[in-house]
Amino acid sequence: MDTGKRQWMKVTMATGLLAGALPRWACAAPAGAKPVVVVGQSVPLTGAASEIGLAYAGGAKLYFDSFNQRADSPVRIELRQLDDGYSPERAGTNAQKLLSDGADLLFGFVGTASSAAGAVVAKQQGVVFLAPFAAPDALRDPSQGHVFLVRPSMADEAFKMVQHCATLGLNRIAVVGEDDAMGRAGLEAVNKAIAELKLPPLVASAFMPRNSTQVDAAVATIQAAKPQAIIQAALFQSTAAFIQKMRKAGYAGGFLNFSAVGINPLYTALGNDIGGVVVAQVVPPPRSLSVPVVREYTAAIENSDESPSYESLEGFIAAKTLGEALRRGGRGPELQKTLTAMRPYDVGGLRLYLRSRPRDNTAPIDLVSITADGRTIR
Numbered sequence: 001m002d003t004g005k006r007q008w009m010k011v012t013m014a015t016g017l018l019a020g021a022l023p024r025w026a027c028a029a030p031a032g033a034k035p036v037v038v039v040g041q042s043v044p045l046t047g048a049a050s051e052i053g054l055a056y057a058g059g060a061k062l063y064f065d066s067f068n069q070r071a072d073s074p075v076r077i078e079l080r081q082l083d084d085g086y087s088p089e090r091a092g093t094n095a096q097k098l099l100s101d102g103a104d105l106l107f108g109f110v111g112t113a114s115s116a117a118g119a120v121v122a123k124q125q126g127v128v129f130l131a132p133f134a135a136p137d138a139l140r141d142p143s144q145g146h147v148f149l150v151r152p153s154m155a156d157e158a159f160k161m162v163q164h165c166a167t168l169g170l171n172r173i174a175v176v177g178e179d180d181a182m183g184r185a186g187l188e189a190v191n192k193a194i195a196e197l198k199l200p201p202l203v204a205s206a207f208m209p210r211n212s213t214q215v216d217a218a219v220a221t222i223q224a225a226k227p228q229a230i231i232q233a234a235l236f237q238s239t240a241a242f243i244q245k246m247r248k249a250g251y252a253g254g255f256l257n258f259s260a261v262g263i264n265p266l267y268t269a270l271g272n273d274i275g276g277v278v279v280a281q282v283v284p285p286p287r288s289l290s291v292p293v294v295r296e297y298t299a300a301i302e303n304s305d306e307s308p309s310y311e312s313l314e315g316f317i318a319a320k321t322l323g324e325a326l327r328r329g330g331r332g333p334e335l336q337k338t339l340t341a342m343r344p345y346d347v348g349g350l351r352l353y354l355r356s357r358p359r360d361n362t363a364p365i366d367l368v369s370i371t372a373d374g375r376t377i378r
Helices: 003-013 050-069 088-100 111-127 154-167 180-196 216-225 235-249 261-275 292-301 311-326 335-340
Strands: 035-043 077-085 103-106 173-178 204-208 229-233 255-257 280-283 366-370
Touching: 003 173, 035 050, 035 088, 050 261, 050 292, 050 311, 077 088, 077 103, 077 311, 077 335, 088 103, 088 111, 088 366, 103 311, 111 180, 154 180, 154 229, 154 255, 154 280, 154 366, 173 180, 180 229, 216 235, 229 235, 235 255, 235 261, 261 280, 261 311, 261 366, 292 311, 292 366, 311 335
Parallel strands: 035 077, 035 103, 173 204, 173 229, 229 255, 255 280
Antiparallel strands: 280 366
């Protein structure tokens, strides 16, 4: 996404918060007007993950705008977005502010730690926490019944990547991640997949400083173990720096990445060096017009300044899931019951399990290989 588009997104998504102690669903709408449902989203519009946050938030806004323009929509959705700069502390504070200012639910947080922080606040306030982009698998526990996830779990992504390595006879696997909630969750998920598939244990693991290109220590640790494949659980900056330095050190094996890395910004960061890198994807390709929801997304994006991307499409799908729940009457206290009953939900050629169990969601996961000129190969 170029600078002009980023600025456009920041301007169009910035919203003023209205004061008011009551959620909007509890207030009577003016005669003839549709009831309003206020959706609160904390998302990184600036900082290390802004490319991902802007795309995910932008895709969601595309759908909500389309929903509000339809005469048959039973409510109007008001989207309020706050920038958290990819800080879990700010995400938690934003969650509290959004709810105190009248949001009916929390939606579309970005980042493992930020999602965990938002989910805690949502549980305390008794509201739904829907469709985070990346979240710890702990939020899938039965005790977290207020959390609904559109994307597969990290465990499912790890299983798919480890299974792929095993199929190719690559049993010397290493993991490198950022020293944060995402990196630790990724390591745990890969270890579980290796145990489930009865493969040899990891030959090495290492953590890199969060949101940093200081990867020399991790490179030394992983290179010394001579892995055949490396699974990475990090955002695109650290991932790109690690790949480049490993290749300079002579490593010729494979790199596999969790979907949260951000495929478009990873390509921007790596350029031609991206050739052969594999990224797990949890939604269809954003230009795959054979999939109904992608056709719907494409029609919406043609009337905007946004560029198609996996992250934007996932935001669109997440927003459509909420729209469907509202169509089914899921307002206020009924929203959690409605979302619970939507199992599975066909969003348009893609089946979603919003309270998924292990292996429910492995089928939609693609392992995408990226060519040096930026083309993706499934």
